[in-house]
Amino acid sequence: MNYKALAERLLPGDYPELSAYETQYPPRDLPKGAEVTRLAPSPTGFIHLGNLFVAIANERIAHRSGGIMYLRIEDTDLKRKVEGAVEAVKNALRYFDIKFDEGAEIGGDDTYGPWYQRERAEIYRAFVKHLIGEGRAYPCFCTEEELTALREEQTAKKEITGYYGKYAKCRNLSEEEVYRNLDAGKPFVIRLKSMGDPANKIKFHDEIKGDITVTENDQDVVILKSDGIPTYHFAHAIDDHFMRTTLVIRGEEWLASLPIHLELFDALGFQRPRYGHNCSLMKQDGETRRKLSKRKDPELSLEFYRKEGYFARAVKVYMLTLLNSNFEEWYLKNPDAPLEEFKFSASKMSKSGTLFDLDKLNDISKNELSKLSAEEMSAFLKGWAEEYGSDAQRGYFGDEEKMLRVLTLCMGIGGKKRRKDFMTASQAMKFISIFFERTPREDDYRVDRETKNAVIGGFLGAYDPSDDAQAWFAKVKQVAEANGFAAEMKEYKANPENYKGSVADVAEILRIAATGRANTPDLWTIMQILGEEETRARLKDAAKA
RNA sequence: GGCCUUGUGGUCAAGCGGUUAAGACGGCGCCCUCUCACGGCGCAAUCCCGGGUUCGAUUCCCGGCAAGGUCACCA
Numbered sequence: 001m002n003y004k005a006l007a008e009r010l011l012p013g014d015y016p017e018l019s020a021y022e023t024q025y026p027p028r029d030l031p032k033g034a035e036v037t038r039l040a041p042s043p044t045g046f047i048h049l050g051n052l053f054v055a056i057a058n059e060r061i062a063h064r065s066g067g068i069m070y071l072r073i074e075d076t077d078l079k080r081k082v083e084g085a086v087e088a089v090k091n092a093l094r095y096f097d098i099k100f101d102e103g104a105e106i107g108g109d110d111t112y113g114p115w116y117q118r119e120r121a122e123i124y125r126a127f128v129k130h131l132i133g134e135g136r137a138y139p140c141f142c143t144e145e146e147l148t149a150l151r152e153e154q155t156a157k158k159e160i161t162g163y164y165g166k167y168a169k170c171r172n173l174s175e176e177e178v179y180r181n182l183d184a185g186k187p188f189v190i191r192l193k194s195m196g197d198p199a200n201k202i203k204f205h206d207e208i209k210g211d212i213t214v215t216e217n218d219q220d221v222v223i224l225k226s227d228g229i230p231t232y233h234f235a236h237a238i239d240d241h242f243m244r245t246t247l248v249i250r251g252e253e254w255l256a257s258l259p260i261h262l263e264l265f266d267a268l269g270f271q272r273p274r275y276g277h278n279c280s281l282m283k284q285d286g287e288t289r290r291k292l293s294k295r296k297d298p299e300l301s302l303e304f305y306r307k308e309g310y311f312a313r314a315v316k317v318y319m320l321t322l323l324n325s326n327f328e329e330w331y332l333k334n335p336d337a338p339l340e341e342f343k344f345s346a347s348k349m350s351k352s353g354t355l356f357d358l359d360k361l362n363d364i365s366k367n368e369l370s371k372l373s374a375e376e377m378s379a380f381l382k383g384w385a386e387e388y389g390s391d392a393q394r395g396y397f398g399d400e401e402k403m404l405r406v407l408t409l410c411m412g413i414g415g416k417k418r419r420k421d422f423m424t425a426s427q428a429m430k431f432i433s434i435f436f437e438r439t440p441r442e443d444d445y446r447v448d449r450e451t452k453n454a455v456i457g458g459f460l461g462a463y464d465p466s467d468d469a470q471a472w473f474a475k476v477k478q479v480a481e482a483n484g485f486a487a488e489m490k491e492y493k494a495n496p497e498n499y500k501g502s503v504a505d506v507a508e509i510l511r512i513a514a515t516g517r518a519n520t521p522d523l524w525t526i527m528q529i530l531g532e533e534e535t536r537a538r539l540k541d542a543a544k545a
Numbered sequence: 546g547g548c549c550u551u552g553u554g555g556u557c558a559a560g561c562g563g564u565u566a567a568g569a570c571g572g573c574g575c576c577c578u579c580u581c582a583c584g585g586c587g588c589a590a591u592c593c594c595g596g597g598u599u600c601g602a603u604u605c606c607c608g609g610c611a612a613g614g615u616c617a618c619c620a
Contacts, residue, residue, distance in 0.1 A: 040620090041620090042619080042620050044620090074620060076619090076620080077618095077619055077620065079619080080619065080620075140618095144617095144618080147617085147618090151617095155546090158546065158547090159547090160546090160547055160548085160616080161547090161616065162616070162617095187618095189618050198547090198548080209550070209551090212549075212550075213549080214548090214549070215547095215548060215549075219616090221617095222617080222618050224618090225618040226618060227618080229618090231617090231618070231619085231620085232619070232620050233620095235620095236620095251614095252549095252550070252551095252613085252614065252615095253614055253615070253620095254614095254615090254620090255549060255550065255614070255615080256548075256549065256550095256614065256615035256616070257615075257616090258549090259548095259549095277550085279550090279551085279613090280613080280614080282613080284556095289612075289613080290612095290613075291613075291614075321557075321558095321569085322557070325557080325558060325559070326559085328557085328558085328568080328569060329559090329568070329569085332568085332569080350557085350558085351550080351551065352550085352551045352552070352612095352613085353550095353551075353612085353613060353614090354556090354557070355556060355557080356556095357556050357557065357570070357571085359556080359570055359571055360556070360557070360569080360570045360571080361570095362570090363569085363570055363571085364570090366582095370583090410582095412582075412583070415583090416583090416584090417582090417583045417584060418582095418583070419581090419582045419583060420582060420583060421581080421582055421583090473579075476579075477579090480579095489578080489579080502579080503579055504578090504579045504580065505579090505580095506579080507579040507580065508579080508580060510579095511579085511580065511581095517580095517581090518580065518581080519580050519581035519582080520580075520581065520582095521580095521581070521582075522579095522580095522581095523579080523580085
């Protein structure tokens with residue numbers, strides 16, 4: 001078989017010398033130890049929490065080491081392409097503060113582009129042609145039907161499925177047969193002629209999983225599809241070589257195809273990058289757990305978190321605690337240090353699948369939000385309301401001074417301890433709604449109507465908005481006493497049978513009357529913010545009902 | 546089914562031949578307190594199973610079992 005002639009027939013025309021590509025994409029001039037990592041999504045337009053998970057790891061590793069992280073778009077499968085997807089990816093990552101140095105529409109150094117695989121067709125073909133010329137790749141004319149039939153046959157015989165060994169029919173086609181097929185205009189793909197043997201085990205060092213054993217590849221995988229575009233495997237080898245990637249952090253679903261990649265790098269004569277296979281984010285699904293799936297778990301799209309109004313930094317902190325087991329401890333000790341100072345490392349990444357824990361995220365969210373100033377919180381809430389809130393909620397921001405007073409109270413700013421009532425923007429907006437709207441009563445009075453009205457009436461009679469907190473509470477105590485409630489908690493606890501209840505119960509009545517809720521931050525401050533007119537109006541309404 | 550990976554409380558996990566087996570989230574209880582939130586204190590709960598090796602295994606070895614991933618002209 002004349003391989004050179006075959007290569008020319010299959011991919012006619014002049015291609016640059018392969019060495020020209022080495023010159024065009026020279027090794028990067030980076031300090032020792034600097035890692036070049038990448039995020040290489042396919043443009044499906046759907047950004048998943050899993051994408052963010054792996055993106056943060058790549059970003060941290062690159063930048064911790066003084067290296068580069070770039071964005072490459074894997075658009076070799078046009079069936080999956082969605083308009084505006086790249087923009088969506090970039091927006092989502094920007095929201096979570098993931099910064100790229102170069103890549104698709106990033107605007108950095110363009111030496112190693114193009115960053116869209118479809119625009120790199122020539123390089124791929126040049127190398128495919130080279131492989132064919134060397135007899136390491138060959139055309140395959142099998143149809144989809146034939147391949148399906150083959151798979152069924154193998155399954156029935158309980159043999160390993162795929163195109164390999166004796167089943168690799170087109171691998172052994174004679175020269176005449178090949179040209180006859182070509183002359184007949186049959187469509188073809190190019191397959192790698194694998195030299196591997198699954199009986200051989202390869203020791204491999206994974207940056208995350210440690211030393212692992214993989215089985216040598218013997219599948220004659222497709223490297224160039226019939227449309228002349230490479231498959232992922234081939235594009236990965238070419239791109240990560242010429243973009244000079246040093247470390248590939250990717251999901252562990254890729255581990256199974258690692259042998260293919262190893263053989264490809266060898267066949268191409270490329271030094272391979274190091275790999276780290278990251279565990280997947282799992283979800284409890286009934287009795288078992290499974291990998292988060294974009295199809296089945298729409299609530300785990302990044303959009304879900306933005307709609308709920310999760311604070312971006314909280315999500316990032318949570319991802320970091322899952323990613324590096326020692327992060328949480330470090331963060332506890334350095335609550336105010338920039339996240340960039342944490343010494344992130346691939347080897348600290350978890351080996352096993354992680355169950356996504358919303359409780360934990362919520363806890364982190366409360367903590368992160370409690371660190372904000374009233375101004376920062378206001379800006380965060382406003383940003384959320386503008387995109388996802390109701391007209392009424394947007395209206396809350398009309399009186400900025402009032403908003404800041406509300407937030408100062410609800411966050412406990414100025415007090416000894418910060419409150420942690422806020423978890424997400426949507427929940428916080430509901431929490432503060434009582435200051436801006438007469439919301440429906442959420443909790444019921446626990447006393448009869450007569451007692452309730454007597455308490456409210458008593459308070460209204462004594463109420464003076466110029467009272468300070470102490471004077472105000474003294475009056476609440478008076479109202480309590482006048483209505484048969486204990487003014488002092490200690491007295492009440494000592495002899496509960498002597499009273500209808502305690503001052504706590506009286507405060508609760510007033511609280512529900514003023515806000516509709518049994519539990520709120522400090523009532524005196526709430527009344528101050530509401531103002532005398534509104535406070536009186538609400539209490540009078542409550543007494544009528 | 547083949548191959549690969551993983552297996553410490555409900556969850557995330559530290560551990561790396563001898564420990565009362567850290568810590569965080571969640572749960573429960575108590576304290577603080579006009580409610581809530583915060584904070585403080587405390588409680589319950591874990592080494593997948595079976596064989597070895599060893600004076601001694603959560604830790605090392607072997608074998609099971611279980612879970613997850615993957616077996617495309619998708620990435």
